[in-house]
Amino acid sequence: MEEFFQHLINGISIGSIYGLVAIGYTMVYGILNLINFAHGDIFMIGAFSGYFIARGLGADQAPSLFLALVVLILSMVVCGALGFTIERFAYRPLRAMPRLNLLITAIGVSLFLENGGQLFFGADPKFFPELIERQIYFQIGDIAISNYQVIVVGLSMTLMFLLQYIVFHTKTGKAMQAVSFSHETASLMGIDTNRIISFTFILGSMLAAAGGILVGLSYPRIDPLMGLLFGLKAFVAAVIGGIGSIPGAIAGAMLMGLSEEMVVGYFSSTYRDALAFFLLILVLLIKPTGIFGKKTAEKV
Amino acid sequence: MVKKEIYLFGTVIAILMFSQWIISKTLNPYLFMILMYCGINIILGVSLNIINGLTGQFSIGHAGFMAIGGYVSAAFSFYFFAPWISAMGLPFWLQTVGAHFFFLISLFLGGLTAAGFGYVVGLPSLHLRGDYLGIVTLGFGEIIRVLILNLDVIGGARGFTGIPSWSNFFWVYFFVVCVVLLSFRLVRSYHGRALLAIRENEIAAEAMGINITAYKVKAFMLSSFFAGIAGGLFAHYIGYLNPSSFTFIKSFEAIVIVVLGGMGSISGAVLAALITTILPEALRPLQEVTRLDFRMVIYPLLLLTLMLTRPQGILGTKEIGDVLPFLKRKSR
Secondary structure, eight states: OHHHHHHHHHHHHHHHHHHHHHHHHHHHHHHHOOOOTTHHHHHHHHHHHHHHHHHHHTTTTSOOHHHHHHHHHHHHHHHHHHHHHHIIIIIGGGTTSOHHHHHHHHHHHHHHHHHHHHHHHOSSOEEOOOSSOOOEEEEETTEEEEHHHHHHHHHHHHHHHHHHHHHHHSHHHHHHHHHHHOHHHHHHTTOOHHHHHHHHHHHHHHHHHHHHHHHHHHSOEEOTTHHHHHHHHHHHHHHHHOTTOHHHHHHHHHHHHHHHHHHHHHTOGGGHHHHHHHHHHHHHHHSTTOSSOOOOOOOO | OHHHHHHHHHHHHHHHHHHHHHHHHHOOHHHHHHHHHHHHHHHHHHHHHIIIIISOOOOOOHHHHHHHHHHHHHHHIIIIIHHHHHHHTOOHHHHHHHHHHHHHHHHHHHHHHHHHHHHHHHGGGGTOOTHHHHHHHHHHHHHHHHHHHHOTTTTGGGOEEOOOOOOOHHHHHHHHHHHHHHHHHHHTSHHHHHHHHHHHOHHHHHHTTOOHHHHHHHHHHHHHHHHHHHHHHHHHHHSEEOGGGGSHHHHHHHHHHHHHHOTTOHHHHHHHHHHHHHHHHHTHHHHHHHSSOOHHHHHHHHHHHHHHHOTTOSSTTOOHHHHSGGGSOOOO
């Protein structure tokens, strides 16, 4: 039983990181109908910029909460800028083209970031510095909750609530909803669609950067290809939840994190990577638009 | 008419055998390797074109089918055929003939198994459309890879070693000719027209009395059959298989070939397969000058540039005969 709770806690912790990355996928899909394959690599860049900024600031020598926050915010800014650049120069010129072209472009950007990362950061894994001293918060029997897990879940929840506020309670958020409903109608209503799409990319990339830093903190090994499988699984989580829906992405990510942790704990860790896709096929066969997905009728 | 086909077929085989003889005498192993990879990638690209280009479905799991074909045919050769041949104690020339014969059989077994899985994956396309189908195929490819990783009989994570190297220029390009000719004949046939109709408008196609589901599944099976063949050829060429060769990056490569050549253009896919195989190798001297491996950065950059400047792919929906008229056969 204690083992079960430990897995539960670990699952929630990894699930909330999946959630941060999955939100970026689901927002971009909701607004552009594009599987942004480069998103996983933005997450990787987030982890690496955190690594370099932390070393530049000397945060690896003297861990403190203030420096950790500075690292987090700076790398969110870096990734926001990266997301903006990618959208502006790679996706925007192709927006009128068939969707598959956009998808290939996304794959191209993803390959570029991965290979560029291997070239400039080196292909060997780096060890993410401990920005905050690791300590055990609670200890109930054999169940241990470290301050890292609290930080991971707390920060993810804060960011998700912030996002929820931006999307549902601000004017820009309402414009985002309008654009995702229909580009043309939104622009007729005086919404600058290009600006809103840029804003969506920046927001998603910033969340991915936070996810990257949290992964760096929890599993200190980072390498330029880390975004590949993690991004894909986050995307799968978004699809399971119903792509385009933010609560769906979070629910899917939690489901993914928990089931992955349970499979590793009780079954075999080698099947971990297949589980995500197995869940995906299962969910899609039962409910083809995901758990929270809306059913759209096809117009003739 | 049928006689003419047989003559054509005979000529192709004769040309291939002659080239096989010339190439084995002249080319160095490095160039030979590039030539083989070109052929294998052409089979992959042209076969994926049947799903993505002609039927307009979206599959990103081609590496999975390739892995199935490769592993199944390699397992048959390694566990059954190769021991049989050596156990029979035949004279040398008969052994060679036997190897070719059994190679063909194991290729077909691999291809058929892949086609069987194509049927299983094609079935969800019953009610999944567009991106969702793509995601399911992607997931399927990854599941296959993880399953292979956990199967110890075929090497698991260590990789499958000791596959007899029966693959040669003749067989690779024999199947290149097969898949290309088949694709061209398919497009001009009743069944090919049905696939094109599904690509253009599913609802209209259904209204015209085309059984959409059956055709989609057939397209999947045909495409995965050839992907399986490509896998078998690959396995018997390098003699070693590792699950990490069949990640979704491999599937992306196949999609890049299809889109780069122009969706639905068969000769475009051939051209794009040649480009994507040769280009990274052609950029290799650059690496020696700069001391850094810039190749893998230049490759995606070129891909992006091409997508931004020529989004319809190299040939668009045309075939090479439409662009260079002198290559076109005179109409009879």
